[in-house]
Amino acid sequence: METLKEILSPDFLLRNSVYTSVLIGFACPLVGVFLVLRRLVFMGVALPQISSTGVAVALSVPFWLGAKPDHAAHSEHLLAFAGSMFFSLAAILLLAFCERRGRGLSEGRLGTAYVVASALSILLLSKNRYAEVGWLDLLKGEIITIDNYDLAITGATLALVLTMLLLFHKEFLFVSFDRAMAATLGKNVLLWDILIYLLIGVTVSISVLSVGPLISFGFLLVPALTAHLFARNMKQFFALASVLGGLTAVLGFGLAYQWDWPVGPTDVVLLGVIYAAAWSGQRVCRLAAGKN
Numbered sequence: 001m002e003t004l005k006e007i008l009s010p011d012f013l014l015r016n017s018v019y020t021s022v023l024i025g026f027a028c029p030l031v032g033v034f035l036v037l038r039r040l041v042f043m044g045v046a047l048p049q050i051s052s053t054g055v056a057v058a059l060s061v062p063f064w065l066g067a068k069p070d071h072a073a074h075s076e077h078l079l080a081f082a083g084s085m086f087f088s089l090a091a092i093l094l095l096a097f098c099e100r101r102g103r104g105l106s107e108g109r110l111g112t113a114y115v116v117a118s119a120l121s122i123l124l125l126s127k128n129r130y131a132e133v134g135w136l137d138l139l140k141g142e143i144i145t146i147d148n149y150d151l152a153i154t155g156a157t158l159a160l161v162l163t164m165l166l167l168f169h170k171e172f173l174f175v176s177f178d179r180a181m182a183a184t185l186g187k188n189v190l191l192w193d194i195l196i197y198l199l200i201g202v203t204v205s206i207s208v209l210s211v212g213p214l215i216s217f218g219f220l221l222v223p224a225l226t227a228h229l230f231a232r233n234m235k236q237f238f239a240l241a242s243v244l245g246g247l248t249a250v251l252g253f254g255l256a257y258q259w260d261w262p263v264g265p266t267d268v269v270l271l272g273v274i275y276a277a278a279w280s281g282q283r284v285c286r287l288a289a290g291k292n
Contacts, residue, residue, distance in 0.1 A: 003254045004250065004251075004254045014257075016151045020150070020154050021252075022250055024211050025247075025267075026249075029244065030162065030238055031199065033238055035200070043110060045110065046110045047220075049217075050117045051204050051205050051208040051216075052084070054086055054087025055080040055084045057083050058080050088204050092201050095113070154206055154209075161199050164199055168195070172192060176196070215268065222272065224237075225275060226274060227240035248270055252267035252271075
């Protein structure tokens with residue numbers, strides 16, 4: 001309890017990192033719900049890593065061109081965000097297109113994209129002496145100090161995403177549940193697909209830049225999968241997933257700070273433990289109900 005009070009204090013040195021983790025914890029599961037509904041769980045695994053490859057490529061381009069490195073943090077982050085967004089959107093649209101066409105094994109494509117993106121990110125940054133410091137730690141899930149500018153950008157971007165989800169949630173749910181019926185009723189399915197993929201891409205990109213691909217992956221999928229076990233309607237699904245993600249972010253940061261662990265792995269392991277406990281508890285309850 002004392003640790004939680006300390007990390008939530010306005011005077012805490014890493015308070016911006018805590019606030020950013022909590023924002024990601026609350027927002028990412030809301031987007032992850034649509035990945036679960038669309039049966040694109042494996043895409044949620046690959047996208048954060050592909051996004052991090054976009055960061056690595058963007059930071060390496062000036063180095064390849066022989067340009068003098070710009071050590072201004074804001075310029076570097078804008079460049080990284082552009083690369084992350086480009087790779088995320090290109091990947092999600094391409095993978096979604098292949099998924100709809102039904103050609104080849106989707107798991108094979110996503111698995112290949114994940115492992116190649118992981119290796120390429122590390123290789124690119126390890127050869128760039130200017131971008132290596134800090135970014136490699138971020139890709140490993142070690143959240144570095146986040147300044148007020150980065151916190152504001154993250155908060156504003158996620159607020160925009162959540163606003164769009166709130167305004168158009170009916171359309172997003174309709175095309176996610178039954179594309180054929182939506183098309184029959186005159187809905188522009190392609191437009192809504194592109195918009196939801198755009199929101200997923202933006203969320204993944206800003207999350208990867210803020211907390212790294214490991215935490216982004218964990219909060220995209222695990223809270224949504226856990227909430228899916230108990231939710232009886234869509235409101236409960238969204239609420240449970242978001243609350244679970246936010247609370248886990250706070251608790252995970254507290255444990256990592258107290259025991260001097262990296263935040264990313266701590267959060268993901270904690271999410272996994274909660275999911276395993278929830279799944280086991282549900283199975284036990286079903287077995288007990290069956291015997292009665």
